Amino acid sequence: MKHLLLISCLLILNAAYIYAQTENIVKTEGITSELHRNNIGKIYFTSNEIAFPDLKSSDFLSTYKLTNKSNLFFIAFMGNSITNYLHQLNPGLSADSLVKSGNYQFTLLIDNQLIYQSNLYPGAPYARIQDSATVINKPLINNENGNGLWSESFWNRFMHFGGDSALTEGRHLLRMEIKPYLKAGDIKVGELIAAGNLNLIVERKPVINIANITLSPVKPYNGFKVSKEIFNTNKIKELKGNVEEGVFKKISSIVVIKNGKLLIEEYFNGETRYTLHDPRSVGKSFASTLTGIAIHENYLHTENQRLNEFYNLHAFENYSLQKENVTLKDLLTMSSAFDGNDEDENSPGNEENMYPTDDWVKFALGLPAKKDSLNNNWHYFTAGVILLGDILNKTVPGGLEKYADEKLFKPLGILNYKWQYTPQHVPNTAGGIQMNALDFAKYGQLYKNGGKWNGEQLISKEWVLKTFTKQKQITDRNNEFYSYLFWNKTFKANNKSYEAYYCAGNGGNYIIVFINQPLVIVITATAYGQSYAHPQINKILSDYILPAIIK
Structure with a gap:
């Protein structure tokens, strides 16, 4: 009897060992705290960035007011790492092959309607994190310090592909779900890893009262006299109000030069005319x-x-x-x-x-x-x-x-x-x-002047002409070109087209020289790595600046 009992125990232990080997292919960081243990399979949301060791259940939101200035972070408590979840989908692949072939599938629903689902590209985050991490603590929206993390990019894509339309003013239910997916020929999706809900009160359309907005007085600057030309001040006030309300995010400065003189000069988010900007x-x-x-x-x-x-x-x-x-x-x-x-x-x-x-x-x-x-x-x-x-x-x-x-x-x-x-x-x-x-x-x-400044030819006219020539068609962009480290495109406003050569940098930074208009426009911004950075500048130009200053 004892002999049979011993054999049974050994068989059970051996089966458990084999199951563990099938279950886990890499070692994880495990269940990291009592908070983690009590919330496996759940996603919660916070209004600010909180390091995981400092996180408490009282930080979790049940209802949140979502404005253009809001921040939103999520914490997903999982029972395993993504590499091991992928291993369950295909036990025959190595850990390295798994993280190169699969990742998390994130789904966002508004009011129980699927809005956006994304299979995160393999390799983000790094393989060592995919092997070990059992908690995800990341921003969806980080208006203060965001720099385009994969989680922020996911939210931006959600907003672009239906979220912006779904999040109308008023109350909504946001639901997030996380599953593993593996692409080996066809895409195979695993069981739910974690999910969570958040009640939202959406207030993203501020009322801009231009009567309460004052444009900054324009003063001379070394190299620029003040322009006395008339422009649509109400349009620029409306723009300024939208920047200040966070509709347009992380804008630092807007400067408009018309006919070689300073027409508009506005600064935001604590910047001044003396701030040194990093336009990448x-x-x-x-x-x-x-x-x-x-x-x-x-x-x-x-x-x-x-x-x-x-x-x-x-x-x-x-x-x-x-x-x-x-x-x-x-x-x-x-x-x-x-x-x-x-x-x-x-x-x-x-x-x-x-x-x-x-x-x-x-x-x-x-x-x-x-x-x-x-x-x-x-x-x-x-x-x-x-x-x-x-x-x-x-x-x-x-x-x-x-x-x-x-x-x-x-x-x-x-x-x-x-x-x-x-x-x-x-x-x-x-x-x-x-x-x-x-x-x-x-x-x-200087380029608008054909390379001349204060009567001195700093850049040869020939070089400016070559620079303002469409040298190369930009791949996969209609009617956009590249020259000598300058870009070329045509901006649209008032149902008209305005061609320009421009310098551009990550975050939404621009120096724009218009060809058939006496205009130079500078916009600096710090939306580094954010997918909305450049589209919002196009909207600022097309909907506000150009209609305000071109007759």
Whole structure:
């Protein structure tokens, strides 16, 4: 009898072991607290960011007023990690294969109606987190410190694909559900991991009373006199009210120059005319400007010079004749043969792969060449602009920083600015120049003037003309073009079209030079990584600024 009992116990233990092996393929952080243990399978919401160790059940919301300025975070308590949930869907795959083939499926319902469902792209968050995490504590809306996390991007997509229409003024029930999904041929969706509800009182349409809004008085600035031209002040007051009410988010400044004079100057979110803004890739355009100046002064011969005139490409990885033949113009128009595309996260030359390295030039020159459609076609390639900056730094007298100051910034009267630097302490031409909005406006007006400032030709007319030429069609965008590190598109307002060349940067930052209108417009913003950043600027221009200032 004892013998049979022992055999039975061993069989049970062996079965349990085998089940555990099937159940879990990776070790997780486990059930992390009593709060976690009591709420497995549940999702809760909070109005602010609370670190998990400090989280209490009293922080959980049951009802919440949702305005344009609201923040909204969620906490999902799970019984396992996503890697192990995926393992249950396909026990034959390795942990590495699982996180490359599947992820969370997030669903949002409003009033029990499915509005948006998203299978998060494999790889976000990182594999080590997918293996271990049993709690998700992330923002859906973070108006203070948001920078485009995957969870914020999910909410922004929800708003774009039906959430904005569903969340009408009044009371609604928000429900979130999380399941695992795995793509191995067909998509296989697992059982519910966690779910939760939140009662919302939606107040997203503020009443803008323009009678209570005052536009900022415009004062002269070094380089700009005050314009006395008439514009629709009520339209700009309405815009200002919408920015202040959070309808347009994280706007820092709006400056309008008309006929070379300062017409509108507004600042938001604590900024002033002296604030140094970080407009990210707007700074790429400065690399084009300085290349043009260096060519005019014969420090560079032409934009058709090839990389092999500046580097021994045999000294870098992935040597090819294609790379030997890459020209400065290819880098200026983002159409080189390098296998680098910032819009493709799997591209070896994606800028996110460059930043952790200790030599960005070595990274860029060591990339393989691409024989397919990337070669000679437009593809956004930040590392190529780093090469331009390095070539300038080696070529112009005194280095790039000194040259830019003497040839561009001092003649424009720009005295207070700040560079960011590469690991080799070269000015970061990927987008590392900071200055105030009015000085950015000077830069735009310089191009509007055909390269001339205070009677001095700082940029040759020929270079401005080449810059304001449609060099490359932008991939997958209708009637949008790229030039020498400037963009080109046509803005719509009042059922009319207004063509412009412009500098643009992450977060919704713009310097816009209109072709057939006497206008330069600067908008700075800090909506970094947010999918709404650029669309809201288009709306600001089309619905408010252009109708207000163009007769």
